[in-house]
Amino acid sequence: MTSPLEARSLSLDRDGNTVLDNVSFSVAKGEIFALLGGNGAGKSSTLLTFLGFLEPSGGAVLVNGKTVGSDVASARSAIAYLPEATSLYGHMNAYENLDYFLNLAGRSATQADYDTALDRVALPREARSRRLQFFSKGMRQKTAIALALLRETPILLLDEPTSGLDPVAIDEFHDLVKDLAGAGQTILMVTHDVYGACQVADRVGLLRRGQLVGSFAAEKGKRIDTETVHAAFAEREAV
Amino acid sequence: MVSDLLREIRFLAKDRGALFWLALAFVLSIIAVTFGVTEVRDQQRTIAELIEEDTADRANALKGQEDWGGAAYYAFHLAYAPPSEFAFAALGQRDSSPWKHRVRMLALEGQIHQADTKNADFGLVGRFDFAFLAASVAPLLLILLLYDLRAAERTARRHDLLVATAGSSRKLWLPRALVRVLALSLLLLIPLWAASSLVGTSGSVIIQASFVLVGALGIWWLIVELISRIDASSSVLLTALIGLWLALAIIVPALAKVAIETRQPLPNGGEMLLLQRETVNDAWDLPKEMTMAAFLEEHPEWRDHAAIEQPFEWKWYYAFQQVGDLRVKPLVDQYRAARLARDHEAGMIAFLSPTSFVERSFEKLAGTDAASMIAYEDSVRDFHAQLRAFHYPMLFREEPFDRNLLEDIPGFVPSR
């Protein structure tokens, strides 16, 4: 079976600098893969390459077995993307934002669907008809996650999804992601949160200066050991 | 596509910045159209008053006349070009070329060109009529509506999410820009359509004018689209676009005007006036046979009636008036040809500037272009020739003055 997401010897240049260097991994259907790395390691760039915004300088990225460059639109339609900086419209309320972006994706949903999704991310009801410019960072992030849920795509690309969320919300989010994977969605999330990655992911890849330098998989019925990953992360970063 | 458009209409309805420019377009259009309609009504009122005075004045002047020569001398005749049903949208050359004359059977060219000196020249920018709004101001509003569609989303770091969600940039930017272009066109056109139906402009003219406006905005849209592909900040894009607007809307037309005027020098209207006046004045002192010989070259049919025996005879008087016209004819032809040549060259250059193109198209539709004004002057010449054709038999055959025949004096019939 082809993997929904695959990077094959992926290399990437941005403004003449090597950002990714011969990176290979794949994410199976229903799997949660966390790409872990420090600032500037190339995590966000990897996601942008899957979305067709950046062109590999070597190797390839594949979505559902097809090279992204050959059909960007169909790759994007299979993916819901949660960007690093949440960037919904400040002058619109949560419903209006969901409405606009869903319509943009060619989907439609009812008010009840919106509320269900916003309930799942625990955005307070009384906030939902207020403009996003009055939202806290975490509330904006929750709205953006709700949008990704409503897209109902087979693949989720999440860039620092828990940034701005409080500890309770982070735990709830991790449960939510596991539910989604359980229901068959394929999830690639990038983060520098070692603990979070180990909590939620089936596999963790360690990215350092554009190279995939380590990989950790959860054993059956267990979580990935945070200590081990943290040690690897810290050691590599220290070099 | 329909749902994309509906989505972007809803989006536009919440974009206060865009709504401001659109409201401004609507208000400016109302102002321009109101101004044009008022101006045309003024001109129509002036013409109506002149028509009324014309008959009364002439009746008054003819009352005491005892001979044909005196009747022709004292009777003024009104000639005018009524504004077209679309003139309110493009006042055009009606600002700088005369559209009304009171002519007598004296030397004509002086009477035509005398009016030139009295008309104001509004120069580069012209009046604030709809044509000016559509040609010069509308592109600027379009630039302000479109220039940072992409750049603003980039700055807000929303660009990638938007495009990733839409799948392709065309599904997003095309409807988003199209809605703005259509809204701007519509808000500019609604006052024009309203005024047109008030004034009774023909449907085909309105349709053509609407196409010209939308087409020109389409071209400006293309320009903005190409420029804003450059990956630069909003302010750089805006500067580049305003620069381009200045070039295409102001500088190219101004330079073209200077270049054309240098290439096609126009004989001075005053020169014609002076030459004609001199010719006519000199005729008093010249041997009468000389004047009559020159006149007979043009009118051999009066050869047998051309002997002048008295110190003053009307037929000699009118003959030297016409000789005055004949003497300036080369200058007049040159003047006319140069104006047509200028107009032709301006028409070619208009393809370089959407602004000039729109302005010229509107003037053509409104009958306020150079060609229409020249056609009007020609119609004054034709009318004057009819006056001469009526009076010459009376004067040369020395027909007895008959008050009843005065009713047969031709009157000016405006074209259209």
Ligand SMILES: Nc1ncnc2c1ncn2[C@@H]1O[C@H](COP(=O)(O)OP(=O)(O)OP(=O)(O)O)[C@@H](O)[C@H]1O
């Ligand atoms: N817009 C850009 N243009 C050119 N180079 C860029 C751009 N954005 C990032 N880079 C470079 O690409 C490299 C990887 O950046 P990337 O944003 O992928 O890192 P990251 O792992 O997501 O880091 P962070 O944890 O800080 O988000 C960095 O060296 C950075 O300098």
Ligand SMILES: [Mg+2]
């Ligand atoms: Mg990043």
